[in-house]
Amino acid sequence: MRRLKVFKSLVIDSVDAITQGSKKYHIWMAFLTFMMLMGMYCYSIQLDQGLSATGMTDRVSWGLYISNFTFLVGVAAAAVMLVMPTYVLKDIDFKQAVLIGEGLAVAALIMCLAFVIADMGGPSVLWHMIPGIGVFNFPNSMLTWDVLVLNGYLFLNITIPFYILFRHYQGKESKASVYVPGAILSVFWAVGIHLVTAFLYQGLQARPFWNNALLGPRFLASAFAAGPALIILVLAIIRTYTAFKIDDKTIKKIAMVVTVAAQINLIMLISELFKEFYAPTHHSESAYYLFFGLHGKTALLPWIWTAIPLNVLATVLLTFHKLRNNFRVLFFSCFILFVAIWIEKGFGLIVPGFIPGPYGKIAEYTPTGIEIGVTLGIWAMGAFVFTILAKTAIGIELGKLRYKK
Amino acid sequence: MSSDNKKWFSLNLNRKKKESSGTCGCGKTSGGCGSYSEHPQMTDEEFAEAAINASIGEERTKDGFDQVFDVKMDRRSAFKKLTASLLIGAGAVSTSCSVISGDESKEKAQIDWEEQFKGNYKLMDDDEKKGTVERLMRSYELRTGKNISMSSKNAEDDVLFGYAFNISKCQGYMDCVNACVEENNQDRNSQMQYIRIHEMKDGKGFNFNEADDNYYHEVPAEGHFYMGTQCFHCDNPPCVEVCPVQATWREDDGLVVVDYDWCVGCRYCMAACPYDGRRFNWSKPEVPETEINKNQHYLGNRMRKKGVVEKCTFCVQRSRAGKNPACVEACPTGARIFGNLLDPNSTIRWVLENKKVFRLKEDLGTEPKFWYFMD
Numbered sequence: 001m002r003r004l005k006v007f008k009s010l011v012i013d014s015v016d017a018i019t020q021g022s023k024k025y026h027i028w029m030a031f032l033t034f035m036m037l038m039g040m041y042c043y044s045i046q047l048d049q050g051l052s053a054t055g056m057t058d059r060v061s062w063g064l065y066i067s068n069f070t071f072l073v074g075v076a077a078a079a080v081m082l083v084m085p086t087y088v089l090k091d092i093d094f095k096q097a098v099l100i101g102e103g104l105a106v107a108a109l110i111m112c113l114a115f116v117i118a119d120m121g122g123p124s125v126l127w128h129m130i131p132g133i134g135v136f137n138f139p140n141s142m143l144t145w146d147v148l149v150l151n152g153y154l155f156l157n158i159t160i161p162f163y164i165l166f167r168h169y170q171g172k173e174s175k176a177s178v179y180v181p182g183a184i185l186s187v188f189w190a191v192g193i194h195l196v197t198a199f200l201y202q203g204l205q206a207r208p209f210w211n212n213a214l215l216g217p218r219f220l221a222s223a224f225a226a227g228p229a230l231i232i233l234v235l236a237i238i239r240t241y242t243a244f245k246i247d248d249k250t251i252k253k254i255a256m257v258v259t260v261a262a263q264i265n266l267i268m269l270i271s272e273l274f275k276e277f278y279a280p281t282h283h284s285e286s287a288y289y290l291f292f293g294l295h296g297k298t299a300l301l302p303w304i305w306t307a308i309p310l311n312v313l314a315t316v317l318l319t320f321h322k323l324r325n326n327f328r329v330l331f332f333s334c335f336i337l338f339v340a341i342w343i344e345k346g347f348g349l350i351v352p353g354f355i356p357g358p359y360g361k362i363a364e365y366t367p368t369g370i371e372i373g374v375t376l377g378i379w380a381m382g383a384f385v386f387t388i389l390a391k392t393a394i395g396i397e398l399g400k401l402r403y404k405k
Numbered sequence: 406m407s408s409d410n411k412k413w414f415s416l417n418l419n420r421k422k423k424e425s426s427g428t429c430g431c432g433k434t435s436g437g438c439g440s441y442s443e444h445p446q447m448t449d450e451e452f453a454e455a456a457i458n459a460s461i462g463e464e465r466t467k468d469g470f471d472q473v474f475d476v477k478m479d480r481r482s483a484f485k486k487l488t489a490s491l492l493i494g495a496g497a498v499s500t501s502c503s504v505i506s507g508d509e510s511k512e513k514a515q516i517d518w519e520e521q522f523k524g525n526y527k528l529m530d531d532d533e534k535k536g537t538v539e540r541l542m543r544s545y546e547l548r549t550g551k552n553i554s555m556s557s558k559n560a561e562d563d564v565l566f567g568y569a570f571n572i573s574k575c576q577g578y579m580d581c582v583n584a585c586v587e588e589n590n591q592d593r594n595s596q597m598q599y600i601r602i603h604e605m606k607d608g609k610g611f612n613f614n615e616a617d618d619n620y621y622h623e624v625p626a627e628g629h630f631y632m633g634t635q636c637f638h639c640d641n642p643p644c645v646e647v648c649p650v651q652a653t654w655r656e657d658d659g660l661v662v663v664d665y666d667w668c669v670g671c672r673y674c675m676a677a678c679p680y681d682g683r684r685f686n687w688s689k690p691e692v693p694e695t696e697i698n699k700n701q702h703y704l705g706n707r708m709r710k711k712g713v714v715e716k717c718t719f720c721v722q723r724s725r726a727g728k729n730p731a732c733v734e735a736c737p738t739g740a741r742i743f744g745n746l747l748d749p750n751s752t753i754r755w756v757l758e759n760k761k762v763f764r765l766k767e768d769l770g771t772e773p774k775f776w777y778f779m780d
C-alpha cells in the first residue's frame with residue numbers, strides 16, 4: 001500500500017501548502033470564501049422560494065445560469081489548445097502552462113455543473129438523471145449527451161494532471177506512454193463537449209435564433225479565443241506572484257492561438273450578421289432584438305454594443321505583431337476579449353433565443369439580485385477550486401512539495 | 406406509436422420513430438425498500454420521530470391542498486433532509502412496525518418515503534400506477550381529512566384525440582381560460598394559464614406579432630378577431646425528445662403528458678416547444694382548498710409542486726372518461742371541437758374532411774393535433 005501512503009502524504013502536504021501563503025493570498029482566499037457564503041445564502045433563498053426568486057419567467061425560461069454554463073463549457077474546452085502541443089507535439093514550451101490550463105478546465109467544469117444544478121427546479125430529484133437508478137433519455141436528449149461528455153472530460157482533466165503531479169511529487173518522471181493517449185483523447189473530447197453543448201441549442205427547431213448550422217463552429221472559435229485568453233491572464237498573475245517560471249515564449253505562443261481563434265470568430269460573426277440583416281426574415285427578429293431592440297424593448301443593447309466593439313478592438317490589437325508582443329497590450333486585449341465573449345456567448349446568445357416568444361411576444365428578462373448573488377458565488381467557487389489546484393501544482397513543480405520517505 | 410395510420414397530411418421527412426425504452430430502477434410501490442434491519446443506536450420510538458420529522462416535519466402542521474410531497478428544501482432543513490433520507494432508508498420498515506408513535510404520522514412518513522423514491526410513471530405497470538395513485542389519495546386524506554378521487558386510467562385502444570378551433574366563431578370571451586384554470590387546479594398566485602387567446606386586427610391576417618394575448622377590455626372588440634393557442638399535442642413532439650429523464654411523453658391516445666413527480670425542472674422542454682405550450686411552477690402552486698377540483702388524474706390535474714413543468718393535457722381526467730375537455734364545454738360560441746380522430750363519425754373528422762383546415766408552423770414537422778378553420 002505504498003501508493004496510498006504517498007497519496008496520504010500528498011494530501012497532507014497540499015493542505016499545508018494551501019493554508020499557508022502571503023497576506024495577499026489570505027485576503028484573496030477570504031474574499032472568495034465570503035463570496036461563496038453569500039452565494040450559498042442566495043441559493044438557500046432560491047431553494048426556499050423556488051425559481052421565482054430569479055428573473056426567469058415562462059416567456060424567458062433560461063437566463064443567467066444557463067448563459068454562464070454555456071460560456072464556461074467553452075473555457076473548459078480551451079485547455080485543449082495547450083494540451084495538444086505539449087503532450088502530443090512535444091512542444092516543451094507549454095509544459096508548465098498546460099498544468100495550469102487543465103486546472104482551469106477542472107474549475108470551469110465544476111462551475112458548469114454547479115450552474116446546471118442551480119438552474120434546476122427540483123435539485124432533490126436529481127437522481128432521476130443518474131443512469132441506472134433513474135431514467136436516462138439517451139441518445140434522444142442532447143442534455144444527456146452533455147452530462148456524459150462533461151463528466152468524462154472532468155474525469156480526463158483530473159486524472160492526467162494528477163498522474164503527472166503524483167509522479168513528480170515522488171521525484172519521478174511521468175511516463176509519456178501513460179499520459180499521451182489520455183491527452184490525445186482529451187483533445188477530441190474537448191471539441192466534443194463544445195459541439196454537444198452547441199447542439200443543445202442548435203437542435204431546437206422552435207428557436208430560429210439558435211437553429212442555425214454556424215452555432216457549433218462559432219462556439220468552438222469563440223471558446224478557443226476566450227479560454228486561452230483567460231489562461232494568459234492567469235499565467236501573468238502566477239508569474240508575478242509566485243516563483244513559477246513561465247517563459248515569454250510560452251505566453252506569446254498562446255497569444256498566437258488566441259489571435260487566430262479571435263479572427264475566425266470575427267469572420268463568423270460577420271457571416272451571421274450578413275445572413276440576419278441582408279435579407280431579414282421572420283426568423284431574424286431575435287437578432288434584431290439583440291442588436292437594435294424591438295418595439296422599444298432594448299434591454300440587451302448596452303451589453304451587445306459593449307461586446308462587439310471590445311471584440312473588434314481586441315482582435316485588431318492582437319492581429320498586429322508589434323502590439324501583440326507588447327505584454328501590456330496583450331493582457332489588455334485578452335481581458336477585453338474575455339469580457340466580450342462572455343457577454344456574446346453568455347446571455348447575448350441565450351436570452352434572445354426566447355425573445356420574441358413563439359408567438360412574437362416580447363417579454364424582457366433582467367436577472368434578480370438573488371440570481372446574481374448565486375452566479376457570483378459559483379464564480380468564486382471556481383476561482384477557489386482553481387487557486388487550490390494551482391497552488392498544489394506549482395508547489396510540486398517547483399519541487400517544494402516532495403514526498404519524504 | 407400510431408404514425409403509420411395517419412389521417413392527415415404529414416411532412417414526409419423519413420422520420421423513424423423508435424419505441425423508446427428506458428431503464429428504471431425502483432418502480433416499487435409498496436413495502437418500502439429496506440430489509441427489516443434494526444437500528445442499533447436508536448429505539449424505535451426515537452427513530453420514528455426522527456424519520457417523521459425529517460421527511461414531513463413542518464408539513465405536519467401545514468394546511469390543506471398540499472397533497473404533493475414536494476420535499477421542501479428550505480434554509481433550515483435542506484441539509485437535515487439530505488442526511489435524513491439516508492437514515493430513513495435504513496429503517497423505514499422498522500419504523501412502520503413499531504406501534505409506539507402515532508399510526509398516522511408513521512403512515513405519512515412511509516408514504517412520503519415511497520413517493521420520493523418511486524419510479525417514472527411512464528414505465529410503471531398497472532399495479533404500480535394504482536399503488537402510487539392510492540398513496541397520493543391516502544396522503545391527501547391524512548393531511549386534510551378530505552377525500553379526492555384520482556384516476557390512473559390508461560389510454561384506450563383506437564383512440565387518438567384531436568382538436569379543432571373555429572376562428573370565425575371565437576369572440577375572445579376567455580370562458581375557456583377560466584374553465585381550464587378551475588378544472589386543472591392551476592396556480593392562482595402566478596395566474597398560470599394554459600390557453601392564450603390572441604386578439605388580432607382585422608385586415609392584418611394572422612399577425613401574431615401585433616396580436617395581444619393579454620387584454621383586459623370588453624370583447625369582442627371592434628375590428629378584431631380572436632385565436633386561441635395552447636399545447637397542440639404534437640404527434641412528433643420536440644418537447645418529448647429533449648427531456649433528459651423521460652418525464653414527459655406521448656401517450657397512445659396522442660396526449661402529451663408530464664409526470665410531475667419525475668420532472669427535474671430543467672425546462673429544456675419549454676425551450677423546445679415551438680407553441681408556447683408549457684408552463685413552469687416558479688414557486689409553490691397554491692389553490693384555495695374550496696376551489697380544488699377533486700376529480701383528478703395522475704397525469705392531469707392533480708396538485709403540482711414547485712419546480713416542475715406542466716401543460717394542457719386535453720383534460721385527461723375528462724377526455725379518458727368520455728367527456729369533452731373543460732374548454733370545449735365552457736365555450737359559449739361553439740368554437741372548440743374535440744374528438745377521436747380515429748372515429749370516422751366524430752365531429753372532428755367531419756371538420757377535417759369538410760373544412761379548409763390548417764395548423765400553425767407546419768414547416769417545423771411537429772404535426773400538431775390541433776387544427777384551425779373558418780366557417
Ligand code: SF4
Nearest residue numbers: 636637639644678682
Ligand atoms: S405544443 Fe409544445 S408542449 Fe405541446 S406537444 Fe407540441 S411541442 Fe410539446
Ligand code: SF4
Nearest residue numbers: 648668669671672674
Ligand atoms: S422540465 Fe421536466 S419535463 Fe421538461 S425537459 Fe426538464 S425534466 Fe423533462
